[in-house]
Amino acid sequence: MNEPAPDWLRSGRGNPPRLSWSFMADAPLVGVESAWEAGNVLAADETGGLYLLDHDGRIVTLTRRFHDVEMIAWCDTGTTAAAILGEDELCLLNGQMTEQWRVRLNDSILAIAIAPYGQHVAVSLANGENIIFDGHRSVVSRFTTVRPLTFLQFLVTEPILLGAAEYGLLCCHALDGSPIWNEKLWSNIGDLSATGDGGTIYLAGFTYGVQVFDADGTHYGSYVLEGTPNHVATSYQPQHLFVTTLEKHLYRLDANGDVRWTSQLPDDVCRIHCDPLDAGLVCGFASGRIMRLEWDEPDSAEQSVEPDH
Numbered sequence: 001m002n003e004p005a006p007d008w009l010r011s012g013r014g015n016p017p018r019l020s021w022s023f024m025a026d027a028p029l030v031g032v033e034s035a036w037e038a039g040n041v042l043a044a045d046e047t048g049g050l051y052l053l054d055h056d057g058r059i060v061t062l063t064r065r066f067h068d069v070e071m072i073a074w075c076d077t078g079t080t081a082a083a084i085l086g087e088d089e090l091c092l093l094n095g096q097m098t099e100q101w102r103v104r105l106n107d108s109i110l111a112i113a114i115a116p117y118g119q120h121v122a123v124s125l126a127n128g129e130n131i132i133f134d135g136h137r138s139v140v141s142r143f144t145t146v147r148p149l150t151f152l153q154f155l156v157t158e159p160i161l162l163g164a165a166e167y168g169l170l171c172c173h174a175l176d177g178s179p180i181w182n183e184k185l186w187s188n189i190g191d192l193s194a195t196g197d198g199g200t201i202y203l204a205g206f207t208y209g210v211q212v213f214d215a216d217g218t219h220y221g222s223y224v225l226e227g228t229p230n231h232v233a234t235s236y237q238p239q240h241l242f243v244t245t246l247e248k249h250l251y252r253l254d255a256n257g258d259v260r261w262t263s264q265l266p267d268d269v270c271r272i273h274c275d276p277l278d279a280g281l282v283c284g285f286a287s288g289r290i291m292r293l294e295w296d297e298p299d300s301a302e303q304s305v306e307p308d309h
Helices: none
Strands: 018-024 029-034 041-045 050-053 059-063 069-074 080-085 089-094 099-104 109-114 120-125 129-134 139-144 151-154 160-164 170-174 179-183 191-194 200-204 210-214 219-223 229-234 240-245 249-254 259-264 269-274 281-285 289-294
Touching: 029 069, 029 269, 029 281, 041 069, 041 289, 069 109, 080 109, 089 109, 089 120, 120 151, 151 191, 160 191, 200 229, 240 269
Parallel strands: 109 151, 191 229, 229 269
Antiparallel strands: 018 289, 029 041, 041 050, 050 059, 069 080, 080 089, 089 099, 109 120, 120 129, 129 139, 151 160, 160 170, 170 179, 191 200, 200 210, 210 219, 229 240, 240 249, 249 259, 269 281, 281 289
């Protein structure tokens, strides 16, 4: 799991990270999730393997009982996981990767999210329906959006669910399904990441850069980077933001949008996760490689990227 830092870490511009650990799954990844509070990592590969890794990248649990995992979600406390099996089956697991229950839904599942303490699981369906379950498989709410949601995230501080469609919609709903706000989007979306209280919401807007919204869904700027952003990950407060691009660049930004470090990646990225408080990053590559990067020393801006108002 531990190995010398690859060349691409040292050849970037700005203050480079150190490689904390590296892990290789047995097959290409379909999902990587990091628990903000527990600090462990859950990953799934194309063969159905589920890997639970501790903070040092060591295997805690490995199971191959699920052969058709399409998506995973992992709660912040590291006690509950959810997986999408095939196109339309939701499965809840405990922290030891033991199945608790499963339910088959009436359409293809596009996205999944789990509440910070694992008490609720949300799924979005291809027909535009969204369902929130509690930990006992009971339906808490159902609601429909004008476009099917392809990205979901629960907030940490309030029982609120954020959602975004691939194009045209960013929305916020209460636990009972009632809408809090809806915002039209004018770009395609590759990823969504919000701070713990939802005060700052980042969308990877491809050719439109990283789109930035506030807690009311009001668009107030964008970060225009070299390349086409397709993944974003932020910390609990808007201190650090990580962005990857279709051109395989990785950027580390501070709260002002200043680029602290950037490098060319060796492979396509499956998922990235920023630590809640410091500048650590878990990066899952499509090939199956998972890396944790850490920054030990304060750094100075390598260049400035101002929001485009």
